Amino acid sequence: MRPWARLGFWLPLGAVFVWGLVVLLLREDTLRETTFTLMMFVGMASSLNILLGYTGYVSFGHIVFFGLGGYFGFYLLSQQGLWLLPAAVGGGILSGVLAGLLGLAVLRLRGAYFALATIGINEAARAFVSNFGPFGGATGLFVNFQAYQAYGGAGPALWTTFMYLWLVTLAVLLVSALVQGSRFGLGLMAIREDEDAAMVMGVAAPRAKTIAFMLSAFFPGIIGTLYFFKNGNVEPGDAFQLHMSIEALVMIMLGGQGTVVGPALGAVVYQGLRGYLLTSPLFKSLHLAMAGLFLLLIVLFVPAGAVGWLRHRFPRLRKVLT
């Protein structure tokens, strides 16, 4: 059966489509801002899931592709005068190519070694950008106010940015669902379960892993560009926050790794919880510790995540929750 013949294929796509449409129609600034953050994490978690959930490689460095790709896109936009969309795609391409090059080196590592290497990459990228002249070094880059005029002023520019983010989020979910239901995705899952056995069955693991890594890195580059454009500036401290990588992991594990809906659902639920915790002074300084504890509890007690648990508990839901 073709993947798009299933109801489950359309469920997350439909939900995000309607959600974004409603926000665009309501045209309320605060709603747009909260939705922007939520959708950004839906996109980040869903893209990381292509590597983590389907291929089984845990990366703590996903934010590098958001940071570096975003930096590059923002550079194209603010220094080279490119339009938002081509600049963002440029950021995505840079992230994808970077993942391809990195993949050749680090995807040979398995398990914990790979995970550790990805932390190293994050720190290296931050150090590099802080000292890289064209990217503004430690102070970063900013767009001057004039740039927004091209989009009809600051307000409309923010709505345009939101609309692009909405489309990118839909694209991530679409790619995720297509990969999951494809021959390529089956190869990735075979790698996740037992890489050596997969290779003996004919899966060209080095190439498949690299493509998965590139796909998972491409979208964060676009999202990063959109996010920094919305903020009007980018600096190293914003771009490479290790805790965002960890939070993306929590979202995936919470919702259900290796499913399409799981990471999206996990992102929304986690962001909701986080927003709640951040308003409480008691938890404000503890929220990362809570995220860590949360991750531990999930891994120990519900390793398949919420969607995985539901699929297991109620087999009938399998056609709906993919």
Next chain:
Amino acid sequence: MILEVHHITKRFGGLQALTDVSFGLKEGEILGLIGPNGAGKTTLFNVLNGVFPPNRGQVIFRGEDITGLPPYEVARRGIARAYQVVRPLNELTVRENVMVGACYGREALPLAQAARVADEVLATVGLAGRAEQLAGSLNVAQKKRLEMARALGSRPYLLLLDEVLAGLNPSEIAAMLDTIRAIREGGVTILMIEHVMQAVMSVSDRVIVLDYGQLIAEGSPEEVVNNPQVIEAYLGDPQMTARLMGE
């Protein structure tokens, strides 16, 4: 000759696992590979299907030198393998496990066709009723069958079977032997490692014997069991001797 193995030598550090091993395999043949524990049988399979390259020697498959190719390249050329220690893809269904073989094996089928092949193969190994189940939930005998099904799903020219009978009860063994014969009838050449001696003897056309990494005998099953060198190799191991003598 579908497979020619020339002077294969494999060392692990100081350990000489295979020394100058040469033999050939005719198309459509079932060749038994026996030898005491640690003789190097599994290592020979690992060299044949590219898990690790030999230190010396050549593997020629269907006229092509495949020495040192990565395992997935070897798989595509039509060599499939069932592991001694089962390695199911636990979180995938039984059908999906077999589909991996079909999608990435010799025929490199698209998903829909792979699903059809998987169902056919699962029927031949008697797992048709379990297609939707997760592979991790099978029992040991079923996992052994799944190993076999996965290898068959790739529609190989040559099938490497590593102790697929180990751990099965007599009726399961009989069923598995029927399956093996049926596979050969389907035109697949088979190289099988086996400790269950009566079974190898009954199903093999020819048998080769490895001992401490060296081929010490080759011939029909009767010739091999009566070969004094083979008996001596097994004498160090009373249990194996009993098996060799037919229990």
